Amino acid sequence: MDILRFATAGSVDDGKSTLIGRLLFDSKAIFEDQLEAVERTSRDRGTEYTDLSLLTDGLRAEREQGITIDVAYRYFATPRRKFIIADTPGHIQYTRNMVTGASTADLAIILIDARKGVLEQSRRHAFLTSLLRVPHLVLAVNKMDLVDYSEERFEEIREEFTAFASKLNVADLTFIPISALNGDNVVSRSENMPWYNGSSLLHHLENVHIASDRNLVDVRFPVQYVIRPQKATDHAFHDYRGYAGQVAGGVLKPGDEVVHLPSGLATRIASIDTFDGPVEEAFPPMSVTLRFEDDIDISRGDMIARPNNQPQVSQDLEAMVCWMSDGARLAPRSKLAIKHTTRTARALVRDLHYRLDVNTLHRDEEATSLGLNEIGRVSLRVTQPLFVDDYARNRLTGGFILVDEATNGTVGAGMIIEAH
């Protein structure tokens, strides 16, 4: 059994909570006491139906205001897969939450109300999904029961959305007509839409191929922690020196020739160690410890790659940045802390090239700063070299966060376009 992480975007009006509620309920991930609590609250508030959104709206402030503020993580499993849902609110002011939820997602589900068709909000969600390079996108056309299960309506929406998506980087786009309320095409194929030949949503989630979404080509191992037992658990390890980290790309094997950055020195992997014994291969997302044949000075923040396949080593980055702070704005000359893989440095915003309108994709080159939930293209100068790849090639070595040094808040998420 493997794991599929997916993000859902849409508002309560689109039936998102109902859809999640149904997936959880039909996979037995909602328990009786949770359902009773939701029914009790629905009754207390005078709601006539059992409001499944109460399952996901966890915080008091959210219940009081009837809105979803934050990303909620939900879990369910079928015999085929374990699923982690990052349930993100759909409203524009929560762009940062959608970006957060999408950053680790293998797949995104965007809900569209069949009666309303493709809205500004749907386009925004699709754009963010593509910006964050979520490999698989499902457009769930919901409330098909309210349009008489019309194939024509479904095709209209499909055509309109496909035309828009052609402007984006969407690798795998699937359209599924559903009724979350009635369960049509959610868990099993619906008899109400004989014209639809595709999978049910759950069947698609269970079978979509994600193993090759990881980058298994470019060896990237950001050194996270140096293991040098002061007080070894065993005297045999007295002289042990290992470099621990999580593989961010490629497949590593003992004997492989590798290069250490920033030194540029080449060596070979002597052993790939784990608590459970040495392993013959390491690949994403494994956390392992490498030992090398040569004694090189290696510390946290360094990178291991292949001599003939190295990341860019650069202090000048071009990136798309989503600004997440409601305090200070991002503007040229802003100074921030940057965390990229295991390396932290300081960054200076040299230029803001444009602000992108996430609804129309229009580039506003007159913009002088970015505010909360705004996205723009920036040039950064970093105090130390970073070992980077284009975000499109590797999300782990192409993504970074920006931290406000005064408040210590995480204020920006960046995706590297190119390095110089």
Added chain:
Amino acid sequence: MLQRDYTTSQLDVLEAEAIHIMREVAAEFERPCLLFSGGKDSIVMLRIAEKAFWPAAIPFPLMHVDTGHNFDEVIEFRDRRAAELGARLIVASVQDSIDAGRVTEETGRRASRNRLQTTTLLDAIEEHEFDAVFGGARRDEEKARAKERVFSFRDDFGQWDPKNQRPELWNLYNARIRKGEHIRVFPLSNWTELDVWDYIRREGIEIPSIYFSHTRKVFERDGMLLPDSEVVRRGDDEPLFEAVVRYRTVGDMTCTGAVQSTAATVEEIIEEIAATRITERGATRADDRSSEAAMEDRKREGYF
């Protein structure tokens, strides 16, 4: 684990993520500690810590907030496990907080030291100047927890502000704090109860005996089976009876209920959990029943 397309099992993915989180903390903080209660989640967390730093010893101490109302079997297990690992175990005692006048014991039949733990915990964090504190909480446990970050920022007062959380993207965690503030770190955030048990089975990890079926004198309160113990106040209208039970969660005796069960092995427990229709906290924790936002309110105050 390894197939031709490099598919990784869910337990391997979760373990790799948790190891990454632990190493991140060890690298970025000066004084981390790991909350170890002897319960199943903290036992799994401790195994992850062993794996993350092997062959070196775990580079931080363990801490237990002891209400003085814990099960003997669990306390014995806690001490033995810490000794086996050669780990330093700090016991922060709620009784000491009461004796020092920091908190006042609740009175009445339902008196519990559950809420008092928060003060003891925060005092200990301050006393030892811990800047990162690992907890075994999982997001599937409770809806306030479903929205909590892996690195959860706490201010000078140990408070959690759910509306002002730091966005968490990819596997990048923001570890920056000022002196006096700290981060609660939850490496098992993405694990479910079943994942924890699957992992215990796969790793062959020892757990305290009260997780397995045994005969115990209990009484019923609010549909929960509470143990016969001098620390649990029982009314005359709450008769004792013998039942075949086990514990699904391990906490303070005054607010942790047993479930009727004949599951005597980890395999049988997994079968039982896979079939159950009640969450672990709903089945066994009186502390979550006081109001709909009971956990959220306690977390805001600085609870685990």
